[in-house]
Amino acid sequence: MSSVAQKKGFGATLWDWLTTVDHKKIGILYFLGGGFFFVIGGIEAMLIRWQLHKPNNDFVSAGLYNDLITMHGTTMIFLAAMPILFGFMNAIVPLQIGARDVAFPFLNSLGFWMFFMGGLFLNISWIYGEVPDAGWTSYASLSLASQGHGIDFYAIGLQIAGGGTLMAGINFLVTIINMRAPGMTYMRMPLFTWTTFIASAMILFAFPPLTIGLFLLTFDRMFGGNFFNHEMGGNTIIWEHIFWIFGHPEVYILILPAFGIFSEIFSIFSRKRLFGYPSMVFATVLIGFLGFMVWAHHMFTVGLGPTANAIFAVATMAIAVPTGVKIFNWLLTIWGGSIKVTTPMLYALGFIPSFVMGGVTGVMQGAAPLDYQLHDSYFIVAHFHYVIVGGVVLAILAGTHLYWPKMFGTMLNETLGKIEFWFFFIGFHMTFLIQHWLGFWGMPRRVWKFMPEQGWDFANLISTIGAFLMAVGVIVLVVNVIITSVKNVRVGNDPWGDGRTLEWAIESPPIYYNFSATPLVRGLDSVWIEKMEGNASGFTPAEPVKDIHMPNGSIIPFLMTLGMFIAGFGAMFRTETEWGLGLLIFGLAFTFVSMAARSLQDDTGYYIKKEEILRDLKRKGGQK
């Protein structure tokens, strides 16, 4: 194999992407998959807002509306936000720690395909015509009562996708623990790596409860289990506990990598090291820990009693402390720096006030008796969109602009980027700020329509207009991507000029073995240190150039997932068709045979010869 680009046919290219185990390519796959679902979730959001733009609207039916809200929430959390963040992690984290690959390249590929097939399975419900309709939380009494196969699509689709997420989490944990370059101690890891690390640890603990919950739900619905059926001694509150023991950490799994991306951006575009790095790390770890301790604040109105409510109320408020530490550290990072307002920086700057507003309303809900009024009202809708859009989505958009050149070797247009930002940012605040008041004025969330003369008409109209402005912002981004991809102006190692961490020391996009020789890390912001000491390449090798071991590509992850995908349909149709059981067995057997093939095959990978690496280096003009 050679690094020199060769023209390949469509079939060969497709085969290449189906079998790839290269973390950079898998990063791009996550990015494409997540982007695809992000657009679907966005269209669902627009339909929701259009339905609510005036009172008593009949644009969508009551049932379809519940389908839309359920799929919008599920898609955005599981199939858009998390995968896109995984895309960044895959593309950037191994580079940041000076690694050649992730710890388990095969598992990495399997994780992606499980996410993608699970997401596909979930969305096929639209084509089939029976769509999940019990909200993204699928509370058990309603999800058990739901007719048709909608909730089955939810339970099985998320089970497959969730398995992929768990694998990705384990993979990053091992990668970050084991594969850091010499000299990169824990306290020299860039913050995006740190947040990825903590988020992965949270995945490790948060996803098993989801798996169990979905498993029980599947058994209740398809095999006559009675875990949640209260008439048979089951308990629906258990579902709520299980769901939120997963669900609350989940939002931190999303927001921590977002914090990481913003930390990088503040540091790069202020030309300054992160203020209070140790306290940032500590705050990240603490948030990760507390994330598991507060799930019951989603359940203040369930009737857990005053003692439980009081304990969880105070625990919830405590999260504000480490989060506050982070906010002030970011402020002090830009304070005294040299701020350059690029598109990523614009997003980061927009993030601070937006996220602070979302954070403080979280504390307000933490005050349990106040939550009795706010819970399940539009105030909640406003709050979590302020956190998830104002935090996670802004980070995704910022990261897209920041890492685009590193991932694709070409730069997104800055002017279009800024136009996109303003549309999105103004639209975002227009959509969600007013919703706090809608909640105060008594509007419950998840309402399909509302009657006039309750004082909600105008606020809902404003909210809808805002949502469409956000959509315009996203369309501008798509246009930007198309234009710049067509032009394809190549960029150098460090297109922003102020890169501080290892990924900016190698070419954009990186060569498939990342580093010609493992770098030596001599402190936090390794590249910055090298540059300040006059080493323009930003990179000191820790060892001479030598042969590199690389893993072989494999189609098996795709085939294994295909088997699960097929088995999913089998499980769903098992009771009502003759072929259902057969299909279930066939699908599972297909997966097991693929697994056996993987186990029995002696795949030891291959070596890139030293001579080839030296030839590449020479072609690039050598390395200091």
Place this chain on the structure above:
Amino acid sequence: MMKGLKKWRLFSLLAVLTVFLAGCGQEELSTLLPAGQVGRDQFNLLLLSSGIMLLVIIVVVVIYLFALVRFRRSKLGEDFIPEQVEGSHKLELVWTIIPILLILLLAVPTVYYTYKLGDVSAMGAVDDDGNPENLIVDVTAKLYWWEFEYPDLGIVTAQELVVPMDEKVYFNLIAADVKHSFWIPAVGGKLDTNVENVNKFYLVFEKDSKDLKDGVFYGKCAELCGPSHALMDFKVKTLPRGEFDQWVTSMQATGDSQIVANDQGEEVFNQSCIGCHAVSAVGESNEKQGPNLATFGDRNRVAGFMDHDKETLIDWIKDTQKYKPGNKMPGFGSQLSNQELDALAEYLMGLSVEK
């Protein structure tokens, strides 16, 4: 000095907030215009927490804008390399301790109110004669309507809750099918109606609903419960204690003979509706599948959200699924003639205890 200044700031902020927040929303529905002790306690907590939180936002935004204006590269020059500051233990300590203090300020009243509003120990209390001291209402949430039973008074009603003013009213909440959540925004926060257990809480109603726009407070279902979740509204009427006792007496009398506005309508009702609906308020909850219609003529809405007039009622009976998809009542458009529907509507509208 510093502390005094902080307190003064917080106080003025609260004053501004009160003006700002209280001016909005509709009296029969808004949490910002609380109509009873529970809602007011929660509103106070809202003022306190928004005050603290607004303070935090202001501090952050001020520092942020300062930094943004002062430290732009365009001002400092392209080659300027800032000092690579590691951090500052003092500063970091400051922004750890101040938030802790702010949170304590909020946590203490939070815990206090949590216990205060969760206290239902007086629920079973009886006086010397063995009569219950407090009014208890059993609420059963169903797809998509509400049943209110007064167990100590032997009466039951639906869709319109009638309560006495200025005393604690205790509620037992449960759901009959899927989970719902019982919420009267203007009066106080919500509590879920679970399927497997009874939840208890109390509310206090201090404003006379007569003075409101529609003469009722609006109640909502706050938990997604299926297609017509959005339409699962109910209404609340508050009466001074004396009038409430009168209302109870006349409700108890509906068990005997009623004045019937339309005899033919009664006949239609007895043929088509009586299987699911009662017209006597005497009884218990869950006796009939559908809502109790004893006081239908006094109600504020048809099906909880539609205009309360004869034409709307006829439309509703004809095709219930069109207006409230997924509800359990079949449409009678094909079974009843227009003339029968008319008589039935007239009969139902005549079911009244408030004259």
